Amino acid sequence: VLGRSILKIGILTPSVIAGPPETFRKQVEARCIVGVERKGKALALHLHGNSTIPPAYLLVRLGMTGQIVVAPRAAPLLPHTHVRMALDEGADELRYCDSRRFGRLRCCSRKELSNIFGSLGADALQITEEQFRQSLYGRRGAIKGLLMNQAIISGLGNIYADEALFKAQIHPETPAGEITNSAARKLLNAIKTVLRRAVDLQGTSFRDYIDIEGRPGNFRARLCVYQRTGKPCLRCGTSIRRILVCGRSSHFCPRCQRRLRVFVPRGVAARGRGRSH
Ligand SMILES: [Zn+2]
Numbered sequence: 001v002l003g004r005s006i007l008k009i010g011i012l013t014p015s016v017i018a019g020p021p022e023t024f025r026k027q028v029e030a031r032c033i034v035g036v037e038r039k040g041k042a043l044a045l046h047l048h049g050n051s052t053i054p055p056a057y058l059l060v061r062l063g064m065t066g067q068i069v070v071a072p073r074a075a076p077l078l079p080h081t082h083v084r085m086a087l088d089e090g091a092d093e094l095r096y097c098d099s100r101r102f103g104r105l106r107c108c109s110r111k112e113l114s115n116i117f118g119s120l121g122a123d124a125l126q127i128t129e130e131q132f133r134q135s136l137y138g139r140r141g142a143i144k145g146l147l148m149n150q151a152i153i154s155g156l157g158n159i160y161a162d163e164a165l166f167k168a169q170i171h172p173e174t175p176a177g178e179i180t181n182s183a184a185r186k187l188l189n190a191i192k193t194v195l196r197r198a199v200d201l202q203g204t205s206f207r208d209y210i211d212i213e214g215r216p217g218n219f220r221a222r223l224c225v226y227q228r229t230g231k232p233c234l235r236c237g238t239s240i241r242r243i244l245v246c247g248r249s250s251h252f253c254p255r256c257q258r259r260l261r262v263f264v265p266r267g268v269a270a271r272g273r274g275r276s277h
Pocket of ligand 1: 233235237238255257
């Protein structure tokens with residue numbers, strides 16, 4: 001979409017737009033896309049400004065099931081298509097589809113975008129080892145919850161958090177502050193490796209995810225633990241288990257990802273032991 005202009009917008013479902021749809025339309029129509037930026041799971045298309053209009057930013061949050069695709073205008077509409085943005089001469093469209101409608105489109109100023117990006121923790125692919133260690137320091141909560149907390153580290157969801165913890169051989173309920181420096185380094189490497197590999201394979205599709213070219217992700221076949229409950233661990237053959245951590249299902253190998261025994265608060269340790277049999 002870089003260098004292409006959004007000519008005209010058709011809003012089929014106003015509720016996917018944050019703020020008044022008419023304002024959104026006025027702010028976005030007849031603008032050229034001059035840049036694309038991402039932090040964590042938030043995408044921003046930079047819209048060209050001029051002497052009379054300041055630049056604007058089209059923020060896209062896909063939520064659980066959002067899809068943003070470029071499609072020929074003549075192509076049949078996918079179910080749950082909510083916004084159509086005609087590109088250039090109108091032969092192609094940028095389409096926003098979302099079956100569960102947790103995603104949102106929003107037009108904002110540079111200042112608003114900076115505030116939104118500023119509220120997100122360091123991007124998971126950019127975060128340094130030092131920043132990562134600092135973010136774990138003194139935290140009693142489960143590492144799994146911390147990895148999914150977008151205000152601390154942005155970009156990881158349930159799938160990639162489970163996969164990274166498996167790769168680093170860390171139990172999802174381990175209190176974040178008890179992770180040693182060497183384990184933190186291993187975990188950060190695992191996070192970046194898992195994310196890069198998933199990006200190379202265009203992501204992970206269970207039901208809905210497709211990339212901007214409309215291709216489903218191929219990372220699903222590479223998943224080691226996520227939604228493999230009861231199947232053998234690819235490393236040791238033990239059955240993969242599923243537990244709830246911070247209200248989200250977490251998949252792990254009870255043998256490869258043992259609970260740390262040191263400094264574990266008593267209540268948490270008892271629960272962990274109970275569940276591991
Ligand atoms: Zn294992």
